[in-house]
Amino acid sequence: GQNIDQPTEMTATEGAIVQINCTYQTSGFNGLFWYQQHAGEAPTFLSYNVLDGLEEKGRFSSFLSRSKGYSYLLLKELQMKDSASYLCAVRDPGDYKLSFGAGTTVTVRA
Amino acid sequence: DVKVTQSSRYLVKRTGEKVFLECVQDMDHENMFWYRQDPGLGLRLIYFSYDVKMKEKGDIPEGYSVSREKKERFSLILESASTNQTSMYLCASSFTDRGKQYFGPGTRLTVT
Numbered sequence: 001g002q003n004i005d006q007p008t009e010m011t012a013t014e015g016a017i018v019q020i021n022c023t024y025q026t027s028g029f030n031g032l033f034w035y036q037q038h039a040g041e042a043p044t045f046l047s048y049n050v051l052d053g054l055e056e057k058g059r060f061s062s063f064l065s066r067s068k069g070y071s072y073l074l075l076k077e078l079q080m081k082d083s084a085s086y087l088c089a090v091r092d093p094g095d096y097k098l099s100f101g102a103g104t105t106v107t108v109r110a
Numbered sequence: 111d112v113k114v115t116q117s118s119r120y121l122v123k124r125t126g127e128k129v130f131l132e133c134v135q136d137m138d139h140e141n142m143f144w145y146r147q148d149p150g151l152g153l154r155l156i157y158f159s160y161d162v163k164m165k166e167k168g169d170i171p172e173g174y175s176v177s178r179e180k181k182e183r184f185s186l187i188l189e190s191a192s193t194n195q196t197s198m199y200l201c202a203s204s205f206t207d208r209g210k211q212y213f214g215p216g217t218r219l220t221v222t
Contacts, residue, residue: 008150031209042114042200042213043153087153091209096141096160097168098211102152 002026002090002099011107012078020073020104022088030093034062034073037085037103046086047073075106083108113137114214116201122220129188131217133201141204142184143211144168144176146197153200159184160206191221 003025012018024032031050035043049055049064049071061074075082085105089098117132133142143158145168155168157176165176173195177185184203188195198218202211 033210040216042215044213045210048210089153096204096206096209097143097155097158098209099155100145100153102150 002092004088004090004099004101006086006088006101006104008102009105009107011109014078014080014108014110016078018075018078018106020075020086020088020106022071022073022101024069024071024088024090024101026069026090026092028093029066029090030095031091032062032064032071033089033091033098034071035087035089037087039084043087078108080108080110082106114201114203114212116199116214116217118217119215120218120220122222123188123191124222125192127191127221129191129219129221131186131188131199131201131219133184133186133203133214134182135184135201135203135212135214136182137203137212138181139203139212140181140206142178143202143204144174144184144186145200145202146170146195147200147216148197156186191219193221195219196221 006022034046037043047062085103087103088101114135144156145153159178175187201214204211
């Protein structure tokens with residue numbers, strides 16, 4: 001199994017940058033996913049990292065260090081619509097399953 | 111676009127009732143999953159299926175069963191609903207070799 005930790009809540013101002021950290025402990029690893037979930041809605045895919053380094057997609061970037069069991073999601077130029085929960089999930093090798101962290105609720109203030 | 115649909119958005123049932131939650135996906139995905147989501151606990155896997163008529167227990171299968179008679183449909187069954195099964199239930203599907211899961215809109219179940 002996986003043990004996945006991420007902060008419970010973060011607050012930031014519109015236009016600012018926020019970094020959401022995720023640490024994991026596992027006997028194996030086959031990729032890390034970030035999902036966004038607005039209140040009352042389904043999670044939607046944001047990013048996927050399987051190799052070390054930074055993946056950039058517009059305002060959102062995700063970083064992975066496999067040796068440290070660490071990832072972060074960077075949200076730039078924050079907008080009010082970015083207020084949501086962000087879920088970190090890890091995939092075991094040879095497994096169909098994802099193990100999810102408890103999620104980080106980001107609140108963007110004007 | 112991948113579409114995963116769930117039979118109900120909101121459901122209210124009484125303790126002891128048998129409850130069926132249905133999930134359908136239209137992308138020919140091999141894998142389908144049922145999760146429940148509770149505040150502070152995140153998404154917890156109840157059951158998953160990697161093929162028709164195949165099922166595997168997840169982390170919290172007690173009190174639940176599943177059925178997958180057709181590739182596109184995965185049902186979650188609460189044989190005798192209890193108040194501690196009040197939760198948000200999310201269905202997801204994926205291809206085996208890609209891992210990325212697509213989620214349905216969720217069913218908020220209240221057991222009274």
